[in-house]
Amino acid sequence: MAGAGVGIDVAGIQELAERIVERVERVLVGKPHVVQLSLTAMLSRGHLLIEDNPGTGKTSLARALAASVSGTASRIQFTPDLLPGDITGVSVWSQATREFEYRPGPVFANVVLADEINRASPKTQSALLEVMQEGHVTVDGVAHAVPQPFMVIATQNPIEHAGTYRLPEAQLDRFALKASIGYPDHASTLRILGDSGEEVAPEELRPAADAETIRDMAVAVRGVHVEPSIVDYVARLVEATREADEVRLGVSVRGALALVRTARAWAAVHGRDYVTPDDVKALAVPALAHRLVLQPEAEFDDVRPESVVQQLMLTVAPPRR
Numbered sequence: 001m002a003g004a005g006v007g008i009d010v011a012g013i014q015e016l017a018e019r020i021v022e023r024v025e026r027v028l029v030g031k032p033h034v035v036q037l038s039l040t041a042m043l044s045r046g047h048l049l050i051e052d053n054p055g056t057g058k059t060s061l062a063r064a065l066a067a068s069v070s071g072t073a074s075r076i077q078f079t080p081d082l083l084p085g086d087i088t089g090v091s092v093w094s095q096a097t098r099e100f101e102y103r104p105g106p107v108f109a110n111v112v113l114a115d116e117i118n119r120a121s122p123k124t125q126s127a128l129l130e131v132m133q134e135g136h137v138t139v140d141g142v143a144h145a146v147p148q149p150f151m152v153i154a155t156q157n158p159i160e161h162a163g164t165y166r167l168p169e170a171q172l173d174r175f176a177l178k179a180s181i182g183y184p185d186h187a188s189t190l191r192i193l194g195d196s197g198e199e200v201a202p203e204e205l206r207p208a209a210d211a212e213t214i215r216d217m218a219v220a221v222r223g224v225h226v227e228p229s230i231v232d233y234v235a236r237l238v239e240a241t242r243e244a245d246e247v248r249l250g251v252s253v254r255g256a257l258a259l260v261r262t263a264r265a266w267a268a269v270h271g272r273d274y275v276t277p278d279d280v281k282a283l284a285v286p287a288l289a290h291r292l293v294l295q296p297e298a299e300f301d302d303v304r305p306e307s308v309v310q311q312l313m314l315t316v317a318p319p320r321r
Helices: 010-025 030-044 056-067 127-134 186-194 212-222 228-243 251-270 277-291 296-302 305-315
Strands: 048-051 075-076 089-094 099-104 111-115 137-141 142-145 151-156 177-179 247-248
Touching: 010 030, 010 048, 010 056, 010 212, 010 251, 030 048, 030 056, 030 151, 030 212, 030 251, 056 075, 056 111, 056 151, 089 137, 099 142, 127 137, 127 151, 177 277, 212 251, 228 247, 228 251, 228 277, 228 305, 251 277, 277 305
Parallel strands: 048 151, 048 177, 075 111, 111 151
Antiparallel strands: 089 099, 137 142
């Protein structure tokens, strides 16, 4: 399938996206919206943070997405004793060559699952900052590029907080989108249990595209048109987060760029070569809410960042055209 993505248009992106979603849904049953968000993050060259309960399919999502795009997947279980070198790799002295040789870490994969990322120390968490932003890791002054496409899917458990380290704002800002898988509905649960509870292994999925095609799709996404009125709408939304009474720290410029880039990918996945206000509305909460730092009083009153963004969308008027 190499080269299949050359000259790809939005109709081709939509067709491929539907095939990828259909394949991933064989593993993650009944969750097309989450799969679309994951693919949107990948096509916008962003990363995804999933906060959800154990057993909802976070690992399966990462492995199935990688298998569907004929890519490699790795899983890093974050623990308090994990070191930065366990992620990025280390230089090891070779007796044969009498030199230090670099041994890549598990971050060198197309889809990297950072499982329970908040259980590792801040120093270890920060090992992902460079590779998420720059697409390479630097060891002993030498930069090593990760394979493309490259995407980090990090998970957090919202229930257990003992022994965890809250992700700093700089780290949260590196994630283009944040999502929650949730439990399947009744119909999906019946589908899952229907075949005597036997699961479909991600490795059994037939790829819907290859890595080169995904790279071509990502290039085509950058050509999706964004009207100045849409850019103004995004800017007004972001500025409103900084002025909201419940918010101590609003959305950064990086967050605004993430919303525009993911809106481009979301439009292309749905077969359009232009972004609409509805695209921005669909991604405002996943793209912006996790970047907000609330006032202590708001946190004490159990105000959620998601509700703040939803309220702002009611007050900030979208463009009429």
